[in-house]
Amino acid sequence: MSREFNVAIVGATGAVGEEILRILEEENFPVAKLVPLASAKSAGNKITFNEKDVVIKELTKDIFEAEKVEIALFSAGGSISAEFAQSAADAGAVVIDNTSHFRMNADVPLVVPEVNPEDIKEWKTTGVIANPNCSTIQMIQAIKPLDDAYDLVRVDVSTYQATSGAGKSAMEELVTQMQDFFSFKLDESKHEAFNHQIALNVIPQIDDFTDNGYTKEEMKMVNETKKIMHKDIELSATCVRVPTLRGHAEALTLTFDSDVDAHKARELLSKAPNIVIVDDLEKNEYPMPAACIDKNETFVGRIRNDTYRENMLHMFVVADNLRVGAATNAVRIAQKWIEMEEYN
Numbered sequence: 001m002s003r004e005f006n007v008a009i010v011g012a013t014g015a016v017g018e019e020i021l022r023i024l025e026e027e028n029f030p031v032a033k034l035v036p037l038a039s040a041k042s043a044g045n046k047i048t049f050n051e052k053d054v055v056i057k058e059l060t061k062d063i064f065e066a067e068k069v070e071i072a073l074f075s076a077g078g079s080i081s082a083e084f085a086q087s088a089a090d091a092g093a094v095v096i097d098n099t100s101h102f103r104m105n106a107d108v109p110l111v112v113p114e115v116n117p118e119d120i121k122e123w124k125t126t127g128v129i130a131n132p133n134c135s136t137i138q139m140i141q142a143i144k145p146l147d148d149a150y151d152l153v154r155v156d157v158s159t160y161q162a163t164s165g166a167g168k169s170a171m172e173e174l175v176t177q178m179q180d181f182f183s184f185k186l187d188e189s190k191h192e193a194f195n196h197q198i199a200l201n202v203i204p205q206i207d208d209f210t211d212n213g214y215t216k217e218e219m220k221m222v223n224e225t226k227k228i229m230h231k232d233i234e235l236s237a238t239c240v241r242v243p244t245l246r247g248h249a250e251a252l253t254l255t256f257d258s259d260v261d262a263h264k265a266r267e268l269l270s271k272a273p274n275i276v277i278v279d280d281l282e283k284n285e286y287p288m289p290a291a292c293i294d295k296n297e298t299f300v301g302r303i304r305n306d307t308y309r310e311n312m313l314h315m316f317v318v319a320d321n322l323r324v325g326a327a328t329n330a331v332r333i334a335q336k337w338i339e340m341e342e343y344n
Contacts, residue, residue, distance in 0.1 A: 004032035005338070008069040008093070010084065011076030012036035012047060012056055015168050016098055019327035020073055023296070025050055027331060030338070035067045038076075059084060064091035071337075073330050074098055089127025094337055096330050102130040103224060110227050112137055113332045114273045115144045119228075120337055129333055132228060133220045134325025135159050135239065138298045139250055140228055141324075142317045145272040146265055147229065150311075151257035154234040157221065160242045160249040161206060162289060165321050166193055171245050174198050178243075198243050206239040215239060247289025248321040252314065259310040266303045274324075279303055287318035295320055296328045 007024070011017040017036075024031060034049050036056045043058035057063060059080070064072060064087055072088040074081045078101040085095045085102070102108040109119035110130045123129050132140070143152060163170040170193035177199030180189040191197050195205065207216035214222075218237040225235055234255075242249075254260075270277045278287045279301035287299035298319040306312035319325060 004030040005070045006033045006035065006068050007031050007334075008035040008037055008064060008067065008072040008088070010037045010059060010072060010074040010080065010088075013038045013042050013045075014075055015164060015171075015322055016075040016326045017073075019322045020075065020330060021047065021049055023323070023327050023331045027335070029331065029334070033067070035063070035069055037063060061087040064088040064093055069093045071096070071334055073334065075326065075330070085128060093127070094123055094334075095128040096131060096333050096337075097128055098131045098326050098330055100133065100220065102126075102128050103132065103220070104227065105130070110224060111333050111336075112140055112228055112329060113336045114141050116228050116230070117336050117340075120333065120340055123337065129337070131326065131330050131333065132224045133217070134165055134321040135161060135217070135237075135248055135250065136221050136224045136228070137325050137329050138248065138317055138319035138321075139221065139252065140225055141272070141275060141298045141319075142252070142269065142300050142315070143254060144229065145268050145275075146254060146256070146260070146313070147231070147233075149265075149268055150260045152233060152254060153257050154255040155225070155236075156253040156255075157235070157237045158251045159206075159237065159239045160202075160244075160251075160289075161239060162242065162244040162246050162248055162321055163193070163198060164246045165206070165248065165325075166241070169193050170198075174243055174245065194241060198241065201243060203241040204238065206241055244289050246320060246322060247292045247318060248325060249287070249289055250317045252317060253306075254313045254315070255309075256311045256313070260305070260313050262303050262305045262313060265313055265315075269300055269303070274298060275300055277301065277303075287316055289318055292318050292320045294323065296323055298324055 037059040046053045072093040075098040078099040081099045081101040109122040173193045177189045217239040221237040276297045286301035302316040
């Protein structure tokens with residue numbers, strides 16, 4: 001990377017925004033000037049970046065041009081992206097959006113750098129690159145190498161998604177309910193982030209239900225996977241919220257057009273970028289959310305053939321949803337964008 005860039009973080013005080021800042025530091029991202037943006041309520045406060053205090057500025061439509069922003073990372077909710085992303089793009093910045101607002105726009109590339117980096121070149125059409133849903137990212141990282149080798153025709157996935165996927169308030173609600181449980185007050189505990197009690201419970205609903213009986217979260221996985229892989233693959237998802245703070249897990253059943261061998265699949269995945277195999281049954285080693293926190297890799301284990309069909313494979317996939325499922329993917333898109341712009 002031969003030069004530095006003016007980088008804006010929209011939603012700098014949110015859970016994903018905070019992770020983006022950490023990853024930019026860890027990756028030694030070429031930041032000439034950092035512009036943390038948030039609501040008027042947070043403006044004037046300070047964050048620390050590369051051991052220096054940086055003042056948070058209020059998000060306005062003219063801030064991007066005023067600050068000469070070149071890369072704008074949005075993580076403040078779909079309504080904020082809808083209102084302000086175009087202003088950033090009009091100011092000449094590449095917008096990398098973490099919300100669902102642009103994902104299914106036909107003119108906006110939806111990118112997982114390990115899977116479809118070539119789509120980044122389409123960014124100039126709208127000035128926007130969309131970051132997929134957290135559950136989609138980790139799944140697609142794990143299935144793409146196997147699709148290349150065996151021609152994947154169907155995916156059946158059940159997710160176990162942490163409360164952080166619903167934001168800071170949802171994490172706080174889980175903690176509060178657990179405190180109430182140990183104080184024998186769980187019956188009195190409020191549930192506002194979720195429709196039901198999340199402590200000591202699992203909720204088979206993430207987002208609203210659609211007319212076909214699936215939730216919006218489940219349909220995101222279906223539609224985003226097809227767009228990213230440029231393939232009309234069959235996919236059925238059941239997305240479940242579980243009482244953990246961080247780290248999404250997924251149980252995958254994969255059906256291929258040809259027979260597949262679990263040992264060869266494990267070897268293929270071990271060579272795939274940013275995939276780590278954790279699959280030693282004798283030592284009871286397999287991917288778990290508690291072991292993936294603050295990691296930028298996707299962990300895969302319990303890789304096994306179906307006991308009835310030779311063209312089916314089962315496995316368990318875990319990743320830090322705030323990192324791999326959001327912030328890390330966004331930063332990797334930015335890194336790949338810089339690489340492609342410099343060589344064009």
